[in-house]
Amino acid sequence: MTPRTPSTWLVTGASSGIGLALTRAAAARGDSVLAVARDVSGLRPLADEHGPRVLPVAADVRRQDEVDAAVSWAVEAFGRIDVVANNAGYGLFGAVEESTDEQARAVFDTNVFGVLNVLRATLPVLRAQRSGHVLQGSSYYGQVAHPGVGLTSATKYAVEGLTDALAGELEPLGIRVTLVEPGPTATAFGANLDVAGTLADYDPTVREVQKAIGELPPSAFDSPERVAAAVLAAVDADRPPLRLATGSTAVREIRTALQGRLAELDAWAATSEAVGTGAGARVDAATVS
Template identity: 65%
Template sequence: MSITAESMATGPTTAGRSWFVTGGSSGIGRELVLAALGRGDSVAAVARRAGDVADLAGRLPGRFLALELDVRDESAVRAGVDRAVAEFGRLDVVANNAGYGLFGAVEEVTDAQARAVFDTNVFGALNVLRAALPVLRAQRSGHVLQGSSVYGQTAHPGVGLLAATKYALEGLSDALAAELAPLGVKVTLVEPGYTATAFLSNLAFAEPAPDYDPTVRAVQRSLGDLPPEAFADPARVARAMLAVVDAEHPPLRLALGGQAENDMRASLLARLRDLDEWAAVAREVDREPVSS
């Protein structure tokens, strides 16, 4: 059963956690907001236009806070986190979900387009982390959900810059998880495959160069031809995120969707094959042998 705005006021009250969710206006983020509210949690939802979450505001006084801000604006993010803490008294889950896609060959993407997608997907997430982590550290508890993607583990023609932002999140999260574990704060990278949201219609595109027709444009056409059933249900993605937050031992990485899992597994096996095939060369650079 999917959780709707109608069911959330009467949903079961369980954990009573406080959430800070970016990208709460649409898609996965909106479903996450609804699911958390639906089971009795409190949510501060970030939207660039407060009107996009206006239907939620006022229905659950004291449990829902709309924050109109752009994650690229560090001082606005800090003020938003402060307001959420003032409203709820604490933060239990921080979902760095806001993001958008950019499609084009690596060479086709302009400097401005590349910087812009990093500004939102990576530097926006960093703004949230710098604002929220002092709260979680002081509590010695909390869970950070990092909005990664299947493209945080693998990439194909056309998604190089989008994947670069998600790989950046993955790398910093590997370090972050180890930094925060002794302080009682958990980190999970959420890695959905294709999901039925406005993501594809919000894609930015690079100016096409004909040499990339057989690769990048072929992928673009194949994406356009995907049937609706190839896209996961964002409400199910949100439910999986709730399950991770509830888990005693949550994973560092959560692949979501069978195709995403297949693609990531193939990519990881290819990496292992490269490691194995080139292990002798790798070890030749050592001055002293290192045990395996």
């Protein structure tokens, strides 16, 4: 078997949870990682262990200038970027109505506009190489939404929508794209959660979900190391998936949601189709080219 050529990575949210596990796993197999977070002090031991193959760089994904500088570092240090893990993010819990304008905009700033900042900074490098793999940090909440996770899901659905288009745009340029959709994972996600107000009308729905999540046993959370192993398998695959769910909760919830959507589409198809044929119009890559 031909030995694998080591890859170079840029990982955001590398100081904790899934991003840290990914950074550790990539470094352990000989890859090089530019590890981005706002506070990179916790990455020092990993950098000491792997020397110049793990470069912690402090950057806030909400700041285009800081992301641009981090990407310049990666190119200067490694000469290229093979994998971009657009992973940094956090959750906002509360009823849709309860989230303040400030909280809603803040979570979009990191989870959606941060992702866009990273894409704008890294895609010129990947396009020039005509190669690379973009990992987009989504969630099972990118396909499913329960009471209380509306704003978190809104950010992940946004990432999923832009990524569906992105994949088609980048495929002809030799760049692969995978949405990573973890289920509940044992990270600092819960501790870093922003929580919106408390309207009593939402107690039977939102607070009940919150209580149920709070009462989950540790066994309900997947290990970030196993999420990282699944992501590495996707990165190494000849034909990586566009969507990679991790953990059986994510698989079960996404399957139920998709089956429900399909069943409803079929149940209402007669009404939907009675609206018109759209003259059979179809706009896709085949009709555009």
